[in-house]
Amino acid sequence: MNFLFTPRPGPQVWLWVLGATILFGALLAFLHTLPGRQKKLLIVVSTFLAGLFYFLEFMIPTTVGGGPEGNFLSGGVEPLADFVLVIGMMALGLGIINLARVQGRILLRMRAGWQNAFIFFVGLIGMTVIGIMHDVYPAETSVWTPLYNFFFTGLYTPLASTTFALLAFFIASAAFRAFRITSVESTLMMITAFIVMLGTVGSEVVTGWIPETSPFAILKLDNITLWIMTTVNMSAQRALLFGIAMGELAIALRVWLSLERGHFFEQEV
Amino acid sequence: MEHATPFMAVVLLVLSGIILYNILTARGGRDLFIRRIPGLAAIDEAVGRATEMGRPLLFSPGLFGLGVETLQALSVLGHIIRLAARYNSRVIVPVCDAQVYPIAEEVAREAYNQEGRPELYNADDIRFLSDRQFAYASGTVGIMNREKVAANFFFGGFFAEALILAEAGREVGAIQVAGTPSTTQIPFLIAACDYTIIGEEYYAASAYLTRDPVLLGSLVGQDWSKVALLLLIFFGAILASLGLLTVLHWIQIQLGMPAGALV
Structure with a gap:
């Protein structure tokens, strides 16, 4: 198995890529020829086997036929993760085709916003070329390095940071609505938020005069804040997490045993 | 890589069993109620x-x-x-x-x-x-x-x-x-x-x-699993409060079990 997943040096890698492409192309063509029932059976069996592998890998003790890091199945985890990664990369190609189809139609028919579609294609093609060339010629003196730095570090990164910075304004407007006192619950939330905010930034000013050794030290705002965050807030968060964990376990079982397939794969389309 | 301790494995199997049991009984036609969300x-x-x-x-x-x-x-x-x-x-x-x-x-x-x-x-x-x-x-x-x-x-x-x-x-x-x-x-x-x-x-x-029976059964199974977890937490709190976790630790060592097997 490891033979298949060992990185290949030099031009040999291209032969492997070509071989894998032909193999998977043939496999996909074969799968397309299968009748619906057999396709469904294949999905059920492969889902079960993949799930069984991870289930057993987790459940079998590390003392069974493995090294200090795992059992006899643990060696397969990394190659399988690589396999999933490769499938994911193929899906990325599908995503790009979808984007190009949607934007291409807008551009060709000169619909409203065609300028955005044009910029999309310039960005997609330009950044793909620059990114690949930067990887091929990574030297600082290469012409591709400043281009890559300009478009990725100089353009994309600040744009993403600007979008992130918008959060500050959105938090302010959302908080304004959330803290309006309209019910008992919102009043409680307002008071709690006020204490936590004050305890985080202004505790020393308001209750700093209470000595730590005093029996009233529990009334210091930072201590009240700590109690709210570690006792009230944490217990609520953990209660949520328990519910979420049970939900995830249930859906994982349904998917693994194909009890849920009606939602995704049962109907022929 | 993380692996299940014996205790964790038992808990996981029991919780999975509860969920699967409820799915199977719901498929068998058991009438289940779900509150309005x-x-x-x-x-x-x-x-x-x-x-x-x-x-x-x-x-x-x-x-x-x-x-x-x-x-x-x-x-x-x-x-x-x-x-x-x-x-x-x-x-x-x-x-x-x-x-x-x-x-x-x-x-x-x-x-x-x-x-x-x-x-x-x-x-x-x-x-x-x-x-x-x-x-x-x-x-x-x-x-x-x-x-x-x-x-x-x-x-x-x-x-x-x-x-x-x-x-x-x-x-x-x-x-x-x-x-x-x-x-x-x-x-x-x-x-x-x-x-x-x-x-x-x-x-x-x-x-x-x-309102699919499989999903409803799974939901009821989730609720029962939460009850099981709550009971586990409750008994864990009782054991810890009474200082009995030390006894479990001692049993674990005496039986040569790895750390985390029981507590």
């Missing part, structure tokens, strides 16, 4: 409102990759598209993860087919935008503004972009329903959305919406 009941209202206004709906399946959270979101998506298809409404689905994109396409196509309206399926409405968080957020906000969406559904795992999406949706006047297992984003979504489904309610969504 306002956030999920609001989905019908939101679709109806969008239909009256003649404007599209937007469904974001979140930023998480292909995992249980996203599969659950896609399950809700299928229901929303079926509803929308009945009323001739359009659903736009911006997708962030390339692996989720073909599955979202398939779910949408299947939902339109189930309602007997395959002609309503428009491949351009299932859009892969970007796998970059804020590029995705910007793209989705752009769609909300350009298409003047009447309703937004945010189901799935979200990060910091949750509030950007929800506030932008509020600005365009859309009715918004959110459901997420991301505990850190729940407060933001509660503040910005009309209805928010939190915690295990998120995983109850497909059972609530479809």
Whole structure:
């Protein structure tokens, strides 16, 4: 198995890529020829086997036929993760085709916003070329390095940071609505938020005069804040997490045993 | 790599057994009750409102990759598209993860087919935008503004972009329903959305919406599993309070069990 997943040096890698492409192309063509029932059976069996592998890998003790890091199945985890990664990369190609189809139609028919579609294609093609060339010629003196730095570090990164910075304004407007006192619950939330905010930034000013050794030290705002965050807030968060964990376990079982397939794969389309 | 301790393995098997038992009995025709969840009941209202206004709906399946959270979101998506298809409404689905994109396409196509309206399926409405968080957020906000969406559904795992999406949706006047297992984003979504489904309610969504016996049974199994976990916590607290954990530690050492096997 490891033979298949060992990185290949030099031009040999291209032969492997070509071989894998032909193999998977043939496999996909074969799968397309299968009748619906057999396709469904294949999905059920492969889902079960993949799930069984991870289930057993987790459940079998590390003392069974493995090294200090795992059992006899643990060696397969990394190659399988690589396999999933490769499938994911193929899906990325599908995503790009979808984007190009949607934007291409807008551009060709000169619909409203065609300028955005044009910029999309310039960005997609330009950044793909620059990114690949930067990887091929990574030297600082290469012409591709400043281009890559300009478009990725100089353009994309600040744009993403600007979008992130918008959060500050959105938090302010959302908080304004959330803290309006309209019910008992919102009043409680307002008071709690006020204490936590004050305890985080202004505790020393308001209750700093209470000595730590005093029996009233529990009334210091930072201590009240700590109690709210570690006792009230944490217990609520953990209660949520328990519910979420049970939900995830249930859906994982349904998917693994194909009890849920009606939602995704049962109907022929 | 993490592996189960004997205790963890037993707990996992028992909880899985409880869930599977309830699924099997529900399949056998057992009648099960599920309480009303306002956030999920609001989905019908939101679709109806969008239909009256003649404007599209937007469904974001979140930023998480292909995992249980996203599969659950896609399950809700299928229901929303079926509803929308009945009323001739359009659903736009911006997708962030390339692996989720073909599955979202398939779910949408299947939902339109189930309602007997395959002609309503428009491949351009299932859009892969970007796998970059804020590029995705910007793209989705752009769609909300350009298409003047009447309703937004945010189901799935979200990060910091949750509030950007929800506030932008509020600005365009859309009715918004959110459901997420991301505990850190729940407060933001509660503040910005009309209805928010939190915690295990998120995983109850497909059972609530479809009333499928398998899903209902699974939901009841989840509840019983939580009862089992609560009992475990309760007895653990009692044992710890009485100092009996030391005894379990001693037994563990005497039996030569690895650390964590019992306590």
